Amino acid sequence: MSEHEHAACGCREYHELSRRNFIVGTAGATVFGAILPAWLPKVVLARSEVSSRDIIVNIFQRGGADGLSLVAPFADANYYTARPALAIPRPDSGDANRGTALDNTFQFPRPMLGLLPAYQAGELLCVHGAGLAYSSRSHFDAQRFIEVGKAADLTITTGWLGRHLATTEAMRPGATLRGLAMSSGLPTDLTGGPKTLPIPDPATYAIGGSATTRDARADWLATDFFLDQEPARSSALDATATLALLRSINFTGYAPSNGAVYPNNGFGRSLRSAAALIKADIGVEAIQIDIGGWDTHVQQDPLAGAMYNLMLTFGNAVGAFWADVLQGNGNYNVTLVAMSEFGRNVRQNGSAGTDHGRGGVMFVMGHQITGGRVLTNNWLPLARENQQDGQDVRVTIDHRDILAEVVRNRLGNANLDLIWPGYTATMRGVTR
Amino acid sequence: MSGTAAEQLDESIESGGSAGIAGRAQGAQAAEDAEAERGRRAALKAGALAVAGLLLPSLAGAQGARRKGPGSDVPRPFGTPATLNLDPIDPTAAWVSPELRLVRRITMGLTDAEGQRARQLGYEGYLDYHLAADQIDDGAVTQYVATTWSYTTQNGDALYNIEQGTLQTQLTNAAIYRSAFSTRQLKERLVEFWTDHFNIDIQKVGYLKVLDDRDVVRQYAMTTFPQLLRASAHSPAMLSYLDQTISRRGSPNQNYAREIMELHTLGVNGGYTQNDVAELSRVLTGWTIAGRGVFTFDPNLHDYGAKTVLGITIPATTQASVGAAAQNEGEGIINVLVAHVSTATFVSQKMLRYFLRYDPTDEQVAQVASVYLTTGGDIKSMLRAVLSRQNVMSAPAKFKRPYHYVVSAVRALAPTVANVSTLAGQISVAGQAPYTYDTPDGYPDSAEYWSGNILPRWNSASFLANANSASSVQFNVTPFMTPATPSAIVGAIDRACFGGEMPQRLRDELVAYVSVNPTSTTRVRETIGLALSSSTFQYF
Numbered sequence: 001m002s003e004h005e006h007a008a009c010g011c012r013e014y015h016e017l018s019r020r021n022f023i024v025g026t027a028g029a030t031v032f033g034a035i036l037p038a039w040l041p042k043v044v045l046a047r048s049e050v051s052s053r054d055i056i057v058n059i060f061q062r063g064g065a066d067g068l069s070l071v072a073p074f075a076d077a078n079y080y081t082a083r084p085a086l087a088i089p090r091p092d093s094g095d096a097n098r099g100t101a102l103d104n105t106f107q108f109p110r111p112m113l114g115l116l117p118a119y120q121a122g123e124l125l126c127v128h129g130a131g132l133a134y135s136s137r138s139h140f141d142a143q144r145f146i147e148v149g150k151a152a153d154l155t156i157t158t159g160w161l162g163r164h165l166a167t168t169e170a171m172r173p174g175a176t177l178r179g180l181a182m183s184s185g186l187p188t189d190l191t192g193g194p195k196t197l198p199i200p201d202p203a204t205y206a207i208g209g210s211a212t213t214r215d216a217r218a219d220w221l222a223t224d225f226f227l228d229q230e231p232a233r234s235s236a237l238d239a240t241a242t243l244a245l246l247r248s249i250n251f252t253g254y255a256p257s258n259g260a261v262y263p264n265n266g267f268g269r270s271l272r273s274a275a276a277l278i279k280a281d282i283g284v285e286a287i288q289i290d291i292g293g294w295d296t297h298v299q300q301d302p303l304a305g306a307m308y309n310l311m312l313t314f315g316n317a318v319g320a321f322w323a324d325v326l327q328g329n330g331n332y333n334v335t336l337v338a339m340s341e342f343g344r345n346v347r348q349n350g351s352a353g354t355d356h357g358r359g360g361v362m363f364v365m366g367h368q369i370t371g372g373r374v375l376t377n378n379w380l381p382l383a384r385e386n387q388q389d390g391q392d393v394r395v396t397i398d399h400r401d402i403l404a405e406v407v408r409n410r411l412g413n414a415n416l417d418l419i420w421p422g423y424t425a426t427m428r429g430v431t432r
Numbered sequence: 433m434s435g436t437a438a439e440q441l442d443e444s445i446e447s448g449g450s451a452g453i454a455g456r457a458q459g460a461q462a463a464e465d466a467e468a469e470r471g472r473r474a475a476l477k478a479g480a481l482a483v484a485g486l487l488l489p490s491l492a493g494a495q496g497a498r499r500k501g502p503g504s505d506v507p508r509p510f511g512t513p514a515t516l517n518l519d520p521i522d523p524t525a526a527w528v529s530p531e532l533r534l535v536r537r538i539t540m541g542l543t544d545a546e547g548q549r550a551r552q553l554g555y556e557g558y559l560d561y562h563l564a565a566d567q568i569d570d571g572a573v574t575q576y577v578a579t580t581w582s583y584t585t586q587n588g589d590a591l592y593n594i595e596q597g598t599l600q601t602q603l604t605n606a607a608i609y610r611s612a613f614s615t616r617q618l619k620e621r622l623v624e625f626w627t628d629h630f631n632i633d634i635q636k637v638g639y640l641k642v643l644d645d646r647d648v649v650r651q652y653a654m655t656t657f658p659q660l661l662r663a664s665a666h667s668p669a670m671l672s673y674l675d676q677t678i679s680r681r682g683s684p685n686q687n688y689a690r691e692i693m694e695l696h697t698l699g700v701n702g703g704y705t706q707n708d709v710a711e712l713s714r715v716l717t718g719w720t721i722a723g724r725g726v727f728t729f730d731p732n733l734h735d736y737g738a739k740t741v742l743g744i745t746i747p748a749t750t751q752a753s754v755g756a757a758a759q760n761e762g763e764g765i766i767n768v769l770v771a772h773v774s775t776a777t778f779v780s781q782k783m784l785r786y787f788l789r790y791d792p793t794d795e796q797v798a799q800v801a802s803v804y805l806t807t808g809g810d811i812k813s814m815l816r817a818v819l820s821r822q823n824v825m826s827a828p829a830k831f832k833r834p835y836h837y838v839v840s841a842v843r844a845l846a847p848t849v850a851n852v853s854t855l856a857g858q859i860s861v862a863g864q865a866p867y868t869y870d871t872p873d874g875y876p877d878s879a880e881y882w883s884g885n886i887l888p889r890w891n892s893a894s895f896l897a898n899a900n901s902a903s904s905v906q907f908n909v910t911p912f913m914t915p916a917t918p919s920a921i922v923g924a925i926d927r928a929c930f931g932g933e934m935p936q937r938l939r940d941e942l943v944a945y946v947s948v949n950p951t952s953t954t955r956v957r958e959t960i961g962l963a964l965s966s967s968t969f970q971y972f
Binding site: 184185197207208209210213216217220221223224225227228229230231232233235236239243 | 519520521522831861863879880883884885886887890891894895898937938941945954958961962965966967970
C-alpha cells in the first residue's frame with residue numbers, strides 16, 4: 001500500500017505534517033492540575049448518566065478524506081460534471097464499478113461494501129457535510145482544532161477525548177489503562193487523559209532487549225521505581241503494570257467472532273487488537289486508531305487505485321469490527337466514530353486528484369446509534385452556488401455536535417462544556 | 433524519498449530500535465504496510481506522552497497488575513519490595529560530593545573523567561573552568577562536526593535550496609554529537625537552554641534555523657542576555673517563525689511583538705498590556721528578511737504614526753524625513769525591554785529553574801536578578817549566582833528531559849558513535865526531537881510533562897547497553913567485566929554512571945541481577961541497561 005499512498009500524496013504540507021503527525025507541544029502531564037487547562041477550575045467527575053457506558057473507538061482518517069467518494073451523491077448531476085474521472089457510477093448504471101445505494105441520494109462505492117451489513121442492521125450512521133466550522137484548509141490547523149476541540153485557540157493543549165477521560169470516573173475503578181492510541185506518540189485527541197498511553201501495537205508492547213529476560217527486567221524496574229519520587233514512580237508503575245496487563249492478553253491467538261476477517265495490514269490489525277482488548281474487559285474505555293493516506297491530490301482513482309485501496313481497507317476493517325464485536329447484539333458496548341480533518345474540493349483537479357476542501361463524512365457505529373441512514377442538514381445539490389467558497393461541500397454539521405452527543409449519551413459524561421469549551425452542541429439525534 | 437533525512441531517521445529508529453523498541457522487532461511484517469510505516473514516521477515527531485498518573489501515593493500500579501484480568505490469565509505479579517517503608521527515595525541523599533553535584537548540573541551527564549576533573553579543580557575552580565569555555569580546547573569535536581555535518585557551517589545562499597529534512601538531520605546530529613562529546617559542556621547546556629527560550633520550529637522556517645543556531649544561539653550563549661536578545665530580534669529565523677516577516681503598516685502581525693515580551697523578556701505577568709503588544713507590532717513593522725536569510729529593515733513597510741509602548745511615546749514621523757532610521761524605534765524598545773526589571777526577574781527565574789530547581793525561592797530569583805541588573809545581563813555572572821555551592825547543595829534533584837537523558841547515558845557509556853541518527857531516533861521517540869517543538873514557548877521543563885513517557889527511556893537504555901554495531905553505535909562492555917565479579921561489575925557501573933555515588937539500594941538491586949551470571953556479557957549488558965533505566969539515573 002505504501003506505493004500508492006506515496007503516489008497519491010502530492011501535498012508538501014501533508015508530508016511535513018505526517019512527519020510531525022502528533023503535536024509535540026501537547027505532550028501530556030501526569031498531574032491533574034497540570035494537564036487541565038486554566039479554564040477548568042473545578043473538575044466534576046461525572047457519575048455516569050446512562051446505565052451502561054460505551055467504550056469509544058475513535059478513528060482519525062488523516063490527510064483529508066474525500067467524503068464524495070466515501071459516501072457518493074449519485075443523484076446529483078453536478079457531482080458527475082465536477083468529477084469526470086473520479087465519480088462513482090450510479091447504482092442503476094450497468095458499470096462494473098457502480099455503487100450501492102444507501103438511500104435516494106447517496107451510495108457506497110464498491111470498496112466500502114464491507115460496511116453495508118452494519119448499515120443495513122441500522123447500526124452505522126453516515127454523516128455528510130460534517131466538519132470544522134472554522135475555515136481552514138491546513139492539515140495541521142484543522143487536525144489540531146478538531147483534536148483539541150476548539151478552533152484557533154493555542155492555549156488549549158489537551159484533547160477532547162483526553163478531557164473526557166479526565167472529567168469522568170473510570171469505568172473500571174482502579175483500571176491500569178483507560179485510554180490508548182495505537183501509535184508511537186499520543187495523538188492530540190487523547191492528550192490529557194489519565195491512565196492513557198501510546199501503544200503502537202498492544203501485541204508486542206514490551207521492554208526492549210532479550211525476550212527471555214524482559215519479564216525479569218520489568219520486575220526489576222517495578223521494584224526499583226517503587227520507592228521513586230512522584231510523578232516518575234506512578235508513571236513507571238503504570239508502564240510496568242500495562243506491560244504485564246497486555247502480556248496477559250493473547251492477541252496473536254485472538255479469534256474474531258462471526259467469522260469476521262480483518263485486513264492483514266496496519267489498520268486492520270489495529271482494529272483486531274482493539275476488539276481483543278475490548279473483549280479482554282480490562283477497563284480500557286477509549287481507543288484511538290489513525291489511518292493515513294487520504295491526502296489524494298494526485299491520481300485519486302476511487303474505482304481501482306489509491307482511494308479504492310484505502311476505502312477497501314477502511315470499509316473491510318470497520319466492517320469486520322462490527323461483525324466481530326457488535327453483530328447480533330453482542331454484549332460489548334462500543335461506539336465507533338471515524339472522521340477526517342476536512343473533505344476535498346467538489347471538482348477534481350488537473351492531476352486527477354482533489355485538493356483540500358471543507359465538509360466531509362463522519363461515521364458513527366454502535367448498538368445505540370440511529371444508523372441505517374445518511375444524516376445531513378439541508379443538503380443541497382452541488383451546484384457551484386451551493387458550494388462553500390464556490391468549491392466545497394458546505395460544513396452544515398459541526399463535528400462537535402456528533403461527538404458531543406456520543407459523549408453525553410453513550411459515554412455518560414455531561415461535562416460537555418469542559419470538553420468543548422465555548423461551544424454549545426446541537427444534538428442531531430445520533431443516539432437512540 | 434530514500435536518502436532524505438526523514439528516511440534516515442526512520443531507518444535509525446528502525447535499526448536503533450531493533451534491540452530496544454518494542455513492537456518493531458517484527459520489522460519485516462510491519463514493513464509490509466503503509467500504516468505501520470506512518471506510525472514510525474509519527475515517532476519522529478512523537479510528543480512526549482500524556483500518561484496516567486494521578487499523583488496518588490498509592491500502589492495502584494502494582495495492584496492493577498495483580499488484579500485478575502477478566503477473561504484472561506492472571507497477570508504475573510511483580511516482585512514486592514524488600515521494605516514496606518513507603519517514603520520515596522531521594523537520589524540526592526547519596527550525592528554528597530559538592531563537586532559531583534556541580535558536574536551533574538553543568539554538564540550533559542556525569543562521566544568518570546569530568547568527576548575527576550571537578551575533584552581536582554575544586555568546586556569554584558571547576559565552575560571557572562567551564563565558564564571560560566572558549567579557553568577549553570574543543571578542536572576535535574568542532575572539526576568533526578564541521579566535516580560531518582557541513583551544512584552547519586554554510587550561509588543562506590548555500591542552504592536555502594537544500595531539502596529541509598537534510599538540514600534538520602544535520603543540525604540535529606551536530607547538536608547531539610556536541611552535547612555528548614564536546615569538552616565545553618556548560619556551553620552545551622546553555623545552548624540547550626537558549627534554544628528553548630528562543631524556540632524556533634525548523635519545520636516552519638527551514639534553513640533559517642541553521643543560521644540562527646550558529647549565529648545567534650551558539651554565538652551569544654555565554655555573552656550577555658541583551659546581546660543574545662538583540663541577535664535573536666534580528667534573526668531571520670525568529671522573524672519568520674513568529675510572522676514578523678508578514679507584518680506591515682496597516683496590517684501588523686502581533687505574533688513577534690507579543691512573544692518578545694511574553695516569552696523572551698518581560699514574562700507573561702511582566703507588566704505589559706494588550707495595547708503594548710499592538711503598539712509594539714506597529715513599531716516593528718519593517719523588520720523583515722532580505723534575500724537568503726539576511727535581516728533588513730524595509731522602510732516601505734513601516735508604520736510612521738505615533739505609538740506608545742510601555743509608557744514610552746514615539747512621535748509620528750514620515751518616511752521622507754526618517755526613512756531607514758525608523759528601525760531605531762524598535763531598537764529603542766528592545767533596549768527598554770532588556771533593561772526592564774521584569775526581564776531580569778523572568779530570565780533569572782527561568783535560568784534557576786533550568787539549572788537548579790523547579791521551584792526557586794523568591795530570594796534566589798531576586799539575587800540572580802540583581803546580578804542581571806548590575807552586570808548588564810551578563811550570563812556568566814548570573815550562572816555564578818545560580819550555581820553557588822549553597823544553592824547546588826540544597827537543590828533537590830531534577831528529572832532529566834529526554835534529550836538530556838539519552839545524551840547522559842551516551843556520556844556514561846562512551847560508546848563509539850558512527851551514526852548519530854540512531855541517537856536522534858531514540859530522543860525523538862522519547863518525545864524531544866530537537867528544533868521541532870512547534871509553539872514558541874519551547875519544550876517544557878517539568879517532571880510532570882516528561883515522566884509519563886518512561887518506556888522509551890528504558891528502551892533507549894537497553895539499546896545503548898546492548899549496542900554493538902560498528903556502523904551505528906558500539907559499546908564496549910569488556911572494561912566493565914574486569915574482573916567479572918558482581919561487586920566489580922557494579923562498581924564499574926557506579927564509576928561510569930554515578931560518579932561513585934550510587935545509592936546502596938540500587939547497588940544491591942544491580943548486584944542481585946548480575947549475580948545470576950556475572951561472566952555473561954549479555955547479562956552484564958542487561959545490568960548496565962537497568963542501571964541506566966533506574967530511577968536514580970533519571971535525575972541530575
